[in-house]
Amino acid sequence: MHIRIIGTGVMGRGIAQWAATAGHTVELADARKEAVQDAIEFVRHMLARATSKHRITPEDATAAAERLIPLDEPMAPGQDVDLVIEAVLEDLDVKAELFQRLERILPARTVLATNTSSLPVTQIAARLSDPSRLVGLHFFNPVPLMKIVEVIPGELTRPDIPPALVKLVQETGHRAVTVTDTPGFLINHAGRGLATEALALLEESVADPVGIDRIARDVLGLRMGPFELMDLTGLDVSAAVIDAIWRGFRYSDRLRASYLTPNRVAAGLYGRKTGRGFYSYAPDAPAPAEEPITGDADRPVQVAGDGPDADALRQTLARAGADLSASDRAIVLVPTWGTTVAAAIFGDGLPTRRTLGIDALSLDTPRRVLATTPAADPDVVRDAQAVLTRSGATVTVVRDTAGSVAQRLLSSIVSVAASIAERSIATPDDIDAAVTAGLGYPHGPLAWGELIGRRRLLTLQEGLHRTTGDPRHRPTRWVTERVQLGLPLTFGHTEK
Numbered sequence: 001m002h003i004r005i006i007g008t009g010v011m012g013r014g015i016a017q018w019a020a021t022a023g024h025t026v027e028l029a030d031a032r033k034e035a036v037q038d039a040i041e042f043v044r045h046m047l048a049r050a051t052s053k054h055r056i057t058p059e060d061a062t063a064a065a066e067r068l069i070p071l072d073e074p075m076a077p078g079q080d081v082d083l084v085i086e087a088v089l090e091d092l093d094v095k096a097e098l099f100q101r102l103e104r105i106l107p108a109r110t111v112l113a114t115n116t117s118s119l120p121v122t123q124i125a126a127r128l129s130d131p132s133r134l135v136g137l138h139f140f141n142p143v144p145l146m147k148i149v150e151v152i153p154g155e156l157t158r159p160d161i162p163p164a165l166v167k168l169v170q171e172t173g174h175r176a177v178t179v180t181d182t183p184g185f186l187i188n189h190a191g192r193g194l195a196t197e198a199l200a201l202l203e204e205s206v207a208d209p210v211g212i213d214r215i216a217r218d219v220l221g222l223r224m225g226p227f228e229l230m231d232l233t234g235l236d237v238s239a240a241v242i243d244a245i246w247r248g249f250r251y252s253d254r255l256r257a258s259y260l261t262p263n264r265v266a267a268g269l270y271g272r273k274t275g276r277g278f279y280s281y282a283p284d285a286p287a288p289a290e291e292p293i294t295g296d297a298d299r300p301v302q303v304a305g306d307g308p309d310a311d312a313l314r315q316t317l318a319r320a321g322a323d324l325s326a327s328d329r330a331i332v333l334v335p336t337w338g339t340t341v342a343a344a345i346f347g348d349g350l351p352t353r354r355t356l357g358i359d360a361l362s363l364d365t366p367r368r369v370l371a372t373t374p375a376a377d378p379d380v381v382r383d384a385q386a387v388l389t390r391s392g393a394t395v396t397v398v399r400d401t402a403g404s405v406a407q408r409l410l411s412s413i414v415s416v417a418a419s420i421a422e423r424s425i426a427t428p429d430d431i432d433a434a435v436t437a438g439l440g441y442p443h444g445p446l447a448w449g450e451l452i453g454r455r456r457l458l459t460l461q462e463g464l465h466r467t468t469g470d471p472r473h474r475p476t477r478w479v480t481e482r483v484q485l486g487l488p489l490t491f492g493h494t495e496k
Helices: 010-021 033-052 058-066 092-105 121-125 161-171 192-203 209-218 226-233 235-248 261-266 308-319 341-348 378-391 404-422 428-439 445-452 454-468 477-485
Strands: 002-006 025-029 068-070 083-086 111-114 134-138 148-153 175-178 301-303 331-336 355-359 367-372 394-399
Touching: 002 010, 010 025, 010 033, 010 058, 025 033, 033 058, 033 068, 058 068, 083 092, 092 111, 092 121, 111 161, 121 134, 134 161, 148 161, 148 428, 161 175, 175 428, 192 209, 192 226, 192 235, 192 404, 209 226, 209 367, 209 394, 209 404, 226 235, 235 261, 301 308, 308 331, 308 378, 331 341, 331 378, 341 355, 355 378, 355 404, 367 378, 367 404, 378 394, 394 404, 404 428, 404 445, 404 454, 404 477, 428 445, 445 454, 454 477
Parallel strands: 002 025, 002 083, 025 068, 083 111, 111 134, 148 175, 301 331, 331 355, 367 394
Antiparallel strands: 134 148, 355 367
């Protein structure tokens, strides 16, 4: 295939390397002529690096480099061009004007593809004389390593184009997912589940960014915590995406933006690129340290309640040699699932000063999450931390909230993915494949909900909604319906 790539920034270079390595002839063009040769040299350097890491043979790297063709300007004639991929400024007017010029000089058979990450494909296509030839082809950085591509047909895209691009992408070893032209498409939309809930937890002072990130990594198994990720991406970018998707879905409660971000953006607290965000990146900034353990690890402890979570906690404490004898001095631990410690204290008549919660999701992980109420004795909290570390786990103390931190993050991740499936934006299989590849989650969100247990997940979401009254926690029809019908969360609309 003969492919023209317009825009030789980070994304354009990555797409060029991907296409040339796959055996396609690649033309590179940019509004700045001198940028083209720089891009070709960069791609050749990356091919050499891939060779040194044994990802590609020297012969294949040489052949790929020879397939790179510099153009003097983007509007050069191109009767042989089969596909144009633009990777220019993320501005609807800029992209639309570019495609308007391209459709006048390139053959009618040439497919026009936009690498937009957020702009509506249909609105770009609407500016063309023939909107049927334009499609979204959204790559992720770094393109050669992020083996996922969103194929986004606009409302008027010719029906033969998306499957042809899916085939093209998959022949290169990348996964292609076909996505409806909606705000955020699939991966950026799915990522809002983690980011928006993390910000909500911070708004409510449940924990600080360090604590939330530690829980996300150690309890949920994420590669990066949500605040680390926003600092890496840049809060200016992340906040804009959050706001755009929230507005695009007509201010959906499930996608609600945070009041915290506008001031932080105005203050330039973007993250790594400005040296300060939720974390400091100054050369002398100390790494966040774990809270020191100063309590009495031999203090007696009791586990309130029955059921698998309570039994699992008792067994863990017993294996660690904890004193499980009952006394007026014993710490009372309540495993919570979708509810608060305060509710358990009120409902079961537990001692207010000595009762703490523990997130049931954290029981079999390297980090225990301990929840405190305003009535808790600080000495009890310190002693509980010491008791819980007997098993070798670390402990993060958070403020009491329905479901605690990990449960709320996971519930939101699954709920946003379920709402994507519910709207038929993508298939369940594509949602899970795209999220694991694009966001690095340990499981696809729908499969993750199934792993937790669909009935248990619904109980969590019902508890969150009932306890808080916040519609952001309302269970989706997708989850509720599949629990009622005995179907897996990964079961789509048309499966037989």
